Amino acid sequence: MAACQTEKEEINFPKTDLSNMPMIPKPLKTIPTGSAFGLDAGTAIYTSTTDPAFEKVGRFLSENIKSKTGLELGVNSSSEAKLERLIYINQSDSVDLETPESYQLYIKKDSILLNAKTAAGAFRGIQTLQQLIPTKSNDTLTDHPLWVIPSGKITDAPKYGYRSSMLDVARHFFTVDEVKKYIDALAYYKFNTLHLHLSDDQGWRIEIKSWPKLTEVGGASEVGGGEGGFYTQEEYKDIVAYAADRHITVVPEIDMPGHTNSASLSYPFLHYAGAETPRVRTDMKVGYSSFDAQKDTVYSFLDDVIGEIAAISPGPYFHIGGDESHVTKKSDYILFVEKVEKIVQKHNKRMVGWDEIAQADIDSKSIVQLWNSADNALKAADNGSKLIVSPAKKAYLDMKYDSISEFGLHWAGYIPVDVGYNWDPETYVEGISKENILGIEAPLWSETISNGTELEYLAFPRIIGYAELGWSPSDHLDWEDYKVRLAAQVPYLEAMQINYYPSKLVDWNKE
Numbered sequence: 001m002a003a004c005q006t007e008k009e010e011i012n013f014p015k016t017d018l019s020n021m022p023m024i025p026k027p028l029k030t031i032p033t034g035s036a037f038g039l040d041a042g043t044a045i046y047t048s049t050t051d052p053a054f055e056k057v058g059r060f061l062s063e064n065i066k067s068k069t070g071l072e073l074g075v076n077s078s079s080e081a082k083l084e085r086l087i088y089i090n091q092s093d094s095v096d097l098e099t100p101e102s103y104q105l106y107i108k109k110d111s112i113l114l115n116a117k118t119a120a121g122a123f124r125g126i127q128t129l130q131q132l133i134p135t136k137s138n139d140t141l142t143d144h145p146l147w148v149i150p151s152g153k154i155t156d157a158p159k160y161g162y163r164s165s166m167l168d169v170a171r172h173f174f175t176v177d178e179v180k181k182y183i184d185a186l187a188y189y190k191f192n193t194l195h196l197h198l199s200d201d202q203g204w205r206i207e208i209k210s211w212p213k214l215t216e217v218g219g220a221s222e223v224g225g226g227e228g229g230f231y232t233q234e235e236y237k238d239i240v241a242y243a244a245d246r247h248i249t250v251v252p253e254i255d256m257p258g259h260t261n262s263a264s265l266s267y268p269f270l271h272y273a274g275a276e277t278p279r280v281r282t283d284m285k286v287g288y289s290s291f292d293a294q295k296d297t298v299y300s301f302l303d304d305v306i307g308e309i310a311a312i313s314p315g316p317y318f319h320i321g322g323d324e325s326h327v328t329k330k331s332d333y334i335l336f337v338e339k340v341e342k343i344v345q346k347h348n349k350r351m352v353g354w355d356e357i358a359q360a361d362i363d364s365k366s367i368v369q370l371w372n373s374a375d376n377a378l379k380a381a382d383n384g385s386k387l388i389v390s391p392a393k394k395a396y397l398d399m400k401y402d403s404i405s406e407f408g409l410h411w412a413g414y415i416p417v418d419v420g421y422n423w424d425p426e427t428y429v430e431g432i433s434k435e436n437i438l439g440i441e442a443p444l445w446s447e448t449i450s451n452g453t454e455l456e457y458l459a460f461p462r463i464i465g466y467a468e469l470g471w472s473p474s475d476h477l478d479w480e481d482y483k484v485r486l487a488a489q490v491p492y493l494e495a496m497q498i499n500y501y502p503s504k505l506v507d508w509n510k511e
């Protein structure tokens with residue numbers, strides 16, 4: 001790095017204001033210093049080398065800078081003869097970095113220093129940096145293009161350690177590339193979890209080697225009569241690894257004992273006598289299917305299924321669904337949840353389930369996902385279980401925006417962009433407070449969408465608001481301030497070719 005002591009030209013930057021930049025989620029603390037860092041071909045990226053994951057974060061930044069600006073910045077390459085400016089991604093054990101995802105960003109005239117305890121923190125930090133790089137270079141300040149990044153200091157940490165979106169790949173199947181494109185956008189807005197709803201009445205989407213008919217039979221259908229599809233275990237592992245490269249954990253869900261028509265169609269011994277006879281289902285009804293909670297063979301089947309998926313899911317969680325088992329007798333439902341929890345734990349995972357599972361006597365380490373019932377959420381909190389907050393009325397991405405928008409349903413109401421943003425997980429249910437909450441999730445059910453373009457129409461721009469609800473402190477949440485920053489996401493959304501709903505509530509920054 002001593003090589004960088006070449007003659008530096010003094011650039012007279014126009015006055016900048018870091019605190020006025022359209023960052024989402026809004027950082028915890030931003031202190032502007034009025035000057036700027038000029039990103040150009042003379043910039044190099046260096047990282048701590050004690051942890052190879054930091055160098056990987058540096059390469060990720062370099063690649064993204066290249067696709068945004070065309071600049072090719074070396075990472076830890078010592079032969080930078082014309083090095084003038086430095087971005088340093090530093091592993092730091094500072095006590096000020098309280099959570100694994102905390103980071104500090106110091107932007108000065110000649111250097112950018114990013115401090116983080118873990119590579120995950122560094123990864124969140126480079127998303128902030130990427131959001132500060134303008135789309136257009138400044139070509140007037142010096143004899144070459146310069147991307148002007150406002151100077152100052154950002155100190156940042158997430159409100160919740162679990163910030164997630166769910167994708168229902170069961171009602172309609174989405175390809176690996178469609179899922180990866182969604183992961184890219186989630187990463188940009190600092191999500192750290194992707195929940196995949198891998199099975200439902202209309203389709204089974206993950207290869208289980210010991211039970212091949214699940215995909216051969218159960219995978220060949222979807223809502224509306226399309227051909228369905230499924231991920232081989234190799235494809236699923238590819239999604240998991242792609243997410244992990246972006247410090248995003250995949251939470252696999254096999255929904256049961258209800259929502260299991262496609263499984264029971266594949267293996268009729270699973271079928272519960274009180275449920276509707278399995279057949280190929282392409283409609284949107286719910287609540288008519290169930291596994292038989294009384295049969296030992298059902299649990300040995302589930303031991304195989306959960307075991308195979310757990311083995312290729314490095315994250316700590318396994319989601320068992322548990323919602324809308326309307327034809328399962330309550331005593332059978334409770335028996336089922338308690339037995340499946342043991343299987344999940346045997347495979348070294350923590351059980352997650354939709355809020356109905358709180359009716360069973362579950363382990364306090366199991367996690368309850370509030371989607372519908374405040375009573376169930378309170379039961380979970382009483383039990384000492386943490387909650388994932390995703391109320392249908394506020395956080396379901398498949399609810400229509402308004403009466404004129406395309407796609408989506410409205411059984412939980414319309415969710416315009418402001419309504420999706422204007423609520424606080426911490427005060428949503430009386431009696432539930434921050435210490436009961438693991439985090440927030442925005443689920444996207446796919447009854448009415450069948451490709452990436454339609455997926456994006458429902459998810460964007462609302463998912464960007466849930467990113468802020470999950471990350472930023474409650475006193476930073478302000479619709480008037482947020483909507484201006486949201487409007488400024490257009491260059492990113494356009495560059496990524498993301499099909500967002502141009503809600504009239506936002507004055508979009510279009511050319």
Ligand code: ACM
Pocket residue numbers: 323324354371
């Ligand atoms: C759900 O929406 N049935 C969890």
